[in-house]
Amino acid sequence: MSSKATVLNPRTTKYEFLGPPGAFFVSFTVPIVTYALYFGCSEASGGCPPTAALTLATLQDRVAAAVGDVNWWKSLWDNEAALLYLGWYAFCVAAWAILPGDWVEGTTLRNGKKLQYKINAFSTFLLAMGIVSGLIYRDGPQAFTFIYEKWVGLITASLVMSFVQATLCYIASFRSGSLLALGGNSGNFLYDWFIGRELNPSIGSFDIKTFNELRPGLILWVLIDISMVCEQAVRRGGFHNVTDSMWLVLAFQTWYVMDGLYNEPALFTTMDVTTDGFGFMLSVGDLTWVPFTYSLQARYLAFNHVELGLYGTLGVIATNLLGYYIFRTANGEKNDFRNGKNPKNLKFMNTKRGTKLLISGWWGLCQHPNYLGDLTMALAWCLPTGFSTPITYFYPAYFLVLLVHRQMRDDEACEEKYGEDWKKYKKLVPSKIFPGIY
Incomplete structure (x- = not known):
C-alpha cells in the first residue's frame, strides 16, 4: 500500500x-x-x-x-x-x-x-x-x-x-x-x-x-x-x-x-x-x-x-403524537440551527473549533431529545398489543439498548472532536436521553 x-x-x-x-x-x-x-x-x-x-x-x-x-x-x-x-x-x-x-x-x-x-x-x-x-x-x-x-x-x-x-x-x-x-x-x-x-x-x-x-x-x-x-x-x-x-x-x-x-x-x-x-x-x-x-x-x-375501545385508542394516539412531536420539533430545531436559522432564539455555546452547540430548547433538556421522541413512539407502537405478553415489547427494549450504545459512540466522538469544550457542554446539558434520569 x-x-x-x-x-x-x-x-x-x-x-x-x-x-x-x-x-x-x-x-x-x-x-x-x-x-x-x-x-x-x-x-x-x-x-x-x-x-x-x-x-x-x-x-x-x-x-x-x-x-x-x-x-x-x-x-x-x-x-x-x-x-x-x-x-x-x-x-x-x-x-x-x-x-x-x-x-x-x-x-x-x-x-x-x-x-x-x-x-x-x-x-x-x-x-x-x-x-x-x-x-x-x-x-x-x-x-x-x-x-x-x-x-x-x-x-x-x-x-x-x-x-x-x-x-x-x-x-x-x-x-x-x-x-x-x-x-x-x-x-x-x-x-x-x-x-x-x-x-x-x-x-x-x-x-x-x-x-x-x-x-x-x-x-x-x-x-x-x-x-x-x-x-x-x-x-x-x-x-x-x-x-x-x-x-x-x-x-x-x-x-x-x-x-x-x-x-x-x-x-x-x-x-x-x-x-x-x-x-x-x-x-x-x-x-x-x-x-x-x-x-x-x-x-x-x-x-x-x-x-382497545375508545379510551384505549385515544390514549395510544396521544402517546404516539407526543413522541412524534418531540422527535420532529427537536430535529427541526437542530436542522434550523445548522442552516443558520434560530427562529426560537435558542441559547448556544461557542467552541474553539468555531462551531456552536445548542444548550436550550429541546437540546437543553438532554443531549439527544430526538432519541426520547423515538422511544416514546416505539412504546406507542407496542401498546395496541395489550399486556398479555412482554414479547411484543421487544422493539422498545432493543431500541433503548441501540440508542444508548449510539449515544455512547457519539459522546466519544464529540469528546475527541471538541475536547474541553465537550466537557463544558456536558456540564450545561448533563442528561443524555431522559431528562433528570439518564
Whole structure:
C-alpha cells in the first residue's frame, strides 16, 4: 500500500462491539433472535406466551427438538419466498433507476470529494403502495396474505442477501482507490466484514449503503404491516372488522416510514452514512432486522385480535403524537440551527473549533431529545398489543439498548472532536436521553 493511501486510509487501532468476538456474537445472534421472535411468538408455534411461561426447560426442549429435526432446518428455506424477496429487491433497484429524482450532494469526504445521491425513495414507496393497493382492490385481502404465510422463508432470503452483499462489498473494498471507513480497516477479516471496510461501496452512481438504508427494508416493513391487516381481515370477514389496535399499528408505523422517506436528504448527515462502512452490521440491519422485527406487533395482532375501545385508542394516539412531536420539533430545531436559522432564539455555546452547540430548547433538556421522541413512539407502537405478553415489547427494549450504545459512540466522538469544550457542554446539558434520569 502506498504512503498516500496509508494516510487516506489509516489502520484502525480501536475496536467497537468488543472487537472480533463481539462482531461474531452480533453476526451469530441477529439471525437467531429474528427467527426466535417468530418461533417463540407465532400462531404456528402455539401463540405468544408471556416470558414467565418460557421456562429454561421449555426453551431447552424446543431448541433440542428443532436442532435434531432435519425437516425443521429444511423449512427455513422456501424457493418461492426467495424468488419473491429477490423480485422485491429488483423492483426497488429498478424504481431507483427509472423514477425521476433530484440529485443532492452529501458531506465532504476525507478525500475532498462529495458524493451525489438520487432522491426518490418516497416516490418508490408511493409506486409500491399503488401496486399493492390495486392488487388488494381487485382481488381482495386474501391476495396479499402471502407475506404472513411465507414469513420464515422471507427471513432466510433476506439473511442470504445480507450475507452476500456484505461479503461482496468486503472483497470489492480491496480495489485500488477505495475510500475506507476509519473504523473498518483493522486488518481482521471478521471484524472488518462485520463493521464495514469501505465507506461508500457503489456501482457507478448507485450507492449501496444509502439505497439499503431507506428502500428495500423500510418500505417492506410497511408492506408487511399491510399483509398482516389483510390476514386479519380475511379471518374477521373484511376490512370493516379489522381491530382498532391493528389500524393504529399500521397508521403509526406507516407514518414513521413515510416521514423518513420524505425527509431522505437528512439521511446523508447521519453517522451511518458519514462514518460507518457498509458491512454485515448495516446490511443485516437494513434488510432483515428492520422489516422482520419491527413488524412484530402487526404480526402478533394478525392472529391475536385485541380491541382497545375508545379510551384505549385515544390514549395510544396521544402517546404516539407526543413522541412524534418531540422527535420532529427537536430535529427541526437542530436542522434550523445548522442552516443558520434560530427562529426560537435558542441559547448556544461557542467552541474553539468555531462551531456552536445548542444548550436550550429541546437540546437543553438532554443531549439527544430526538432519541426520547423515538422511544416514546416505539412504546406507542407496542401498546395496541395489550399486556398479555412482554414479547411484543421487544422493539422498545432493543431500541433503548441501540440508542444508548449510539449515544455512547457519539459522546466519544464529540469528546475527541471538541475536547474541553465537550466537557463544558456536558456540564450545561448533563442528561443524555431522559431528562433528570439518564
